[in-house]
Amino acid sequence: MPDVFADLVGQDEAVVELRRAAAAAAAVLRAGAAALVPAGPASGNGSAADDAATGGLDPAAGMTHAWIFTGPPGSGRSVAARAFAAALQCVHGTGCGECPGCHTTMGGSHADVRMVVPEGLSIGVGEMRALVLRAASTPSGGRWQVVVIEDADRLTEAAGNALLKAIEEPPPRTVFLLCAPSTHPDDISVTIRSRCRVVPLRQPPAAAVAEVLVRRDGIAPDVAQWAAAAAQGHVGRARRLARDPEARKRREAVLGVPRRLTGVGAAFDAASALIEAAEAEADASVTEADTTERAALETALGAGGTGRGAAGAMRGAAGQLKELEKRQKSRATRAQRDALDRALVDLAGFYRDALTMALRAPVAPVHTDTAALAGAGAQKWDAEGALRRLEAVLACRAAIEANVKPRIAVEAMMLALWKG
Numbered sequence: 001m002p003d004v005f006a007d008l009v010g011q012d013e014a015v016v017e018l019r020r021a022a023a024a025a026a027a028v029l030r031a032g033a034a035a036l037v038p039a040g041p042a043s044g045n046g047s048a049a050d051d052a053a054t055g056g057l058d059p060a061a062g063m064t065h066a067w068i069f070t071g072p073p074g075s076g077r078s079v080a081a082r083a084f085a086a087a088l089q090c091v092h093g094t095g096c097g098e099c100p101g102c103h104t105t106m107g108g109s110h111a112d113v114r115m116v117v118p119e120g121l122s123i124g125v126g127e128m129r130a131l132v133l134r135a136a137s138t139p140s141g142g143r144w145q146v147v148v149i150e151d152a153d154r155l156t157e158a159a160g161n162a163l164l165k166a167i168e169e170p171p172p173r174t175v176f177l178l179c180a181p182s183t184h185p186d187d188i189s190v191t192i193r194s195r196c197r198v199v200p201l202r203q204p205p206a207a208a209v210a211e212v213l214v215r216r217d218g219i220a221p222d223v224a225q226w227a228a229a230a231a232q233g234h235v236g237r238a239r240r241l242a243r244d245p246e247a248r249k250r251r252e253a254v255l256g257v258p259r260r261l262t263g264v265g266a267a268f269d270a271a272s273a274l275i276e277a278a279e280a281e282a283d284a285s286v287t288e289a290d291t292t293e294r295a296a297l298e299t300a301l302g303a304g305g306t307g308r309g310a311a312g313a314m315r316g317a318a319g320q321l322k323e324l325e326k327r328q329k330s331r332a333t334r335a336q337r338d339a340l341d342r343a344l345v346d347l348a349g350f351y352r353d354a355l356t357m358a359l360r361a362p363v364a365p366v367h368t369d370t371a372a373l374a375g376a377g378a379q380k381w382d383a384e385g386a387l388r389r390l391e392a393v394l395a396c397r398a399a400i401e402a403n404v405k406p407r408i409a410v411e412a413m414m415l416a417l418w419k420g
Contacts, residue, residue, distance in 0.1 A: 004086040004095035004102050008076050009212050009235055010204030017199060018084045019094070024062025025175075026093025029143060064197050065170040068152070068178045068188060071201030073345075074234025077179035078150045080201060082106065085113050085146040085177060101141065112139045116149040119331035123149070125158035132162055136171040145174040152178035153187040160189050167195045203233035213242055232349055232366055237342065250277060254343045255350055255370050258377060258417070267414040274343055274414075275407050282335035286328070294324060340406055344397050350374055351390040358383035385420045392416035 005015045067084070069077040086105035087095030089112065096102055104110040116123065116131060131147060139145045149155075155163065167176055176196075180187045183198055209228035212235065213219045219227070219242045230251070231238035240247045253273070260270050349366035353374035356363050358381070365371045378386060396413035400406050 003097040004083040004090070004106060006097070007212065007216065008080050008083055010208035010233075011076060011080065011201050014080060014199050014201055018080065018087065021063045022084065022087035022090070022095060023093055025088050025144065026090075028063060029093075065174065066167045066176045066178070066196040068180060068183060068193065068196045068198045069201060070180055070182050070187075070198060072181065072203050072233075074231065074237060075201040075203055076235060077201060078148070079235075080199065081148045081150070081177040081179055082115070085110075085148055085175075088144045088146055088175060089113065089141065101143070105146075110141075112141050112144065113146045113148065116147070118151050118154045119327065119334065121330055121334055122154045122156050123151075123159050124156055125162055128155070128159040128162040132166040135166065135174050135176075139173055143173070145171070146177065147174070148177045148179070150179045153180045160192060164189070164192050164195075167192060204235065206233060209233060209235055209238050213238060217243070219243070226368065229364070230346075230349075230367055230369075232345065234345075250281065250343070251346050253277060254346045255367060255373075257347060257414075258350065258373065261414065261418040263418070264415070267418045268411060271407065271411040271414045274410055275340070278336050278340035278343060278406075281339040282332055286332050286335050294321075294328075337400060337406065340400065340410070341397060344393055348390060348393040348397075351377075351386055351393060354378045354381065355383060355386040355390055358386050381420060388420060389417050 005018065008015055067081075069080050071077050082105065083095060086097075086102045087093070089101035089105050089110055090096055091099045091101055097106075101110065105113050108115065114131060114135065116127070135145055135147045137145065149163075163176070166174075170176075178188065178192070178196065182188075183193045206225070206228040209231070210221070210224040213224035213227065214221055217239060219239075223242050224238075227238040227242035230241055241251065254277075257270050257274070260266055346367075350370060350373075353365040353367055353371065354377040356365070357371075357375050358378035365374065367374070381389065392413050395416075396409045399409040399412075
């Protein structure tokens with residue numbers, strides 16, 4: 001059975017660092033150390049006092065209490081964090097993939113590992129305070145209390161301050177693992193960054209993504225190679241393209257946009273089609289979960305029961321149902337933006353292909369199935385025109401990230417693509 005780091009694609013340097021840290025953490029437990037030494041902003045050698053506090057370990061090269069995993073989308077930030085959490089709970093301290101600690105952590109059922117996966121646009125202070133309070137408890141399994149925060153760049157300012165206090169004064173045997181695109185202040189606060197060790201991940205090469213699709217998912221080699229290239233190193237998206245016909249149809253529709261931009265009206269029609277496709281994809285992904293959540297809450301509140309007590313409970317449940325609807329609406333908005341962003345990434349890949357062809361750069365195209373169309377665009381627009389169009393797509397992504405209304409941002413992009 002492969003170990004817990006097997007699915008961390010193309011990140012050999014990060015795996016080496018995390019294995020070393022997991023071994024150091026196991027040594028801390030064996031030595032009976034009460035707590036970890038907090039990570040400072042520097043990454044030099046530890047002092048003698050630090051070594052004494054960690055049972056003779058060098059904290060700069062070994063284990064610390066707070067980590068940030070950075071990298072582009074699809075690089076495996078959350079995969080790395082979960083695998084590291086499993087290695088910390090591994091009875092052998094290696095992330096063997098076979099012991100109960102590894103199995104339960106990777107399966108999401110370990111009592112001492114808490115995964116924070118934001119469903120909405122942000123992570124609020126109430127959720128973070130409750131998480132910090134629970135994280136201060138003693139590990140039930142006797143090893144580590146691990147908190148994994150995916151998309152830590154969505155922390156509100158107040159939530160970040162609540163987390164900062166816990167990182168500054170970490171509870172014994174509690175480890176915080178944060179995932180963010182970068183350590184830029186827009187993604188993570190400077191003060192939190194200064195107290196964490198950073199593990200930078202890179203975009204995995206297409207060959208490595210194709211190999212894992214063949215080995216783990218049983219996908220045909222030729223399909224795996226195409227999907228890995230089309231997904232531009234994003235492992236999850238590559239798997240989706242390789243296995244989901246609907247995902248391939250949506251991609252084909254997006255890559256057909258340049259052909260349809262024949263005028264102002266066509267540009268607005270293309271924008272509407274792109275927005276509506278993203279909304280449909282998002283609705284399909286959240287509808288089942290929304291229905292299940294609402295049914296479970298109504299049952300817990302006494303829906304379907306008889307008697308005055310059950311009826312009274314349901315009358316007093318309006319506030320909880322409203323709060324659930326608010327969370328579900330926020331999740332739907334996030335899903336729509338994620339779906340739209342995937343479409344924009346595909347469109348950016350097309351114009352990138354046109355640009356490289358116009359420059360006669362010796363690089364393989366991202367979208368091999370639309371290479372002929374990109375080549376025709378390169379001849380029509382030349383390098384400067386292809387670059388302007390690529391910049392228009394990237395500007396649209398940035399505008400949506402800055403909370404510009406998606407329809408307005410996409411309409412502006414389509415007009416820019418048409419005008420060139």
